[in-house]
Amino acid sequence: PPHPTTPMKNTLLTLLAVLMLAACSSAVTPTPPPAASPPAAPAEGIDQRVESLLSQMTLAEKIGQMTQVEKGSIQPRDVTRYFIGSVLSGGGGSPASNTPADWLDMVNGYQQAALDTRLGIPLLYGVDAVHGHAAVVGATVFPHNIGLGAADDPDLMRRIGQATAQEMAATGIRWNFAPVVAVPQDVRWGRTYESFGEDPALVSRLAVPYIEGLQNDADGLRFGDPATVVATPKHFVADGGTAFGSSTTENMGVQYLLDQGDAQLDEATLRRVHLPPYQAAVDAAAASVLAS
Numbered sequence: 001p002p003h004p005t006t007p008m009k010n011t012l013l014t015l016l017a018v019l020m021l022a023a024c025s026s027a028v029t030p031t032p033p034p035a036a037s038p039p040a041a042p043a044e045g046i047d048q049r050v051e052s053l054l055s056q057m058t059l060a061e062k063i064g065q066m067t068q069v070e071k072g073s074i075q076p077r078d079v080t081r082y083f084i085g086s087v088l089s090g091g092g093g094s095p096a097s098n099t100p101a102d103w104l105d106m107v108n109g110y111q112q113a114a115l116d117t118r119l120g121i122p123l124l125y126g127v128d129a130v131h132g133h134a135a136v137v138g139a140t141v142f143p144h145n146i147g148l149g150a151a152d153d154p155d156l157m158r159r160i161g162q163a164t165a166q167e168m169a170a171t172g173i174r175w176n177f178a179p180v181v182a183v184p185q186d187v188r189w190g191r192t193y194e195s196f197g198e199d200p201a202l203v204s205r206l207a208v209p210y211i212e213g214l215q216n217d218a219d220g221l222r223f224g225d226p227a228t229v230v231a232t233p234k235h236f237v238a239d240g241g242t243a244f245g246s247s248t249t250e251n252m253g254v255q256y257l258l259d260q261g262d263a264q265l266d267e268a269t270l271r272r273v274h275l276p277p278y279q280a281a282v283d284a285a286a287a288s289v290l291a292s
Contacts, residue, residue: 076113088126098137107172126175133167149196154209161213169227181233181277182240189258204280233281234290238263238274
């Protein structure tokens with residue numbers, strides 16, 4: 001009988017399917033683990049390749065594959081050393097010379113470091129392209145979500161998703177930490193502008209075509225084109241429903257009040273107000289959801 005699906009298997013399935021790279025490069029000889037099997041033949045399916053990789057992985061390799069590190073905290077050589085599965089360019093995660101070509105060179109450097117590991121599993125590189133691939137000089141920058149919510153144009157959202165995916169793919173990045181599907185209920189939250197609005201139906205109506213624009217090709221096929229990327233609805237359910245004064249986060253001596261606070265509400269409100277956009281995103285086959 002088939003093996004039950006596991007989170008680790010799902011991670012590798014997404015990584016191997018979405019990156020659309022060559023199956024796996026030639027393995028290098030590690031010190032303690034046994035030699036890896038040859039790269040997969042073209043006829044071998046992704047499920048079979050995942051099973052093969054999992055059966056060969058050491059504990060250290062499994063831990064590394066489940067780890068994401070911010071670009072500013074890791075060098076490419078450490079990706080190889082620790083078998084890292086993902087790198088993220090957060091705020092300030094640009095190359096020294098901020099051009100599309102330099103972004104591609106930077107990402108490819110980390111990618112090659114991943115391919116130089118024993119099993120040659122490609123790296124999944126992520127970025128916060130919330131308003132377009134805006135960290136890159138010359139990229140298209142779109143309005144904040146609160147403005148797009150006021151426009152309430154689902155077709156526009158689809159085209160924004162497509163444009164963002166194309167510009168990300170041009171720099172070698174395949175994972176977008178967007179869209180924000182928070183449903184803010186207190187305008188004192190300083191990140192209210194990151195949401196489409198306070199109406200869960202509006203948020204769902206705009207998030208779904210944006211996700212489809214990121215992930216689907218012109219024929220609607222999920223990841224059917226090299227210029228498609230993984231979407232990530234965020235920042236987890238009820239992030240827009242935190243109670244005033246409940247945050248325990250402090251930054252540079254300033255105590256947060258709402259951001260990263262505690263959502264103190266009953267389950268009925270959670271399901272009626274905050275869950276629908278996440279459910280709509282999952283139903284639209286969003287490939288990942290931010291967990292915090």
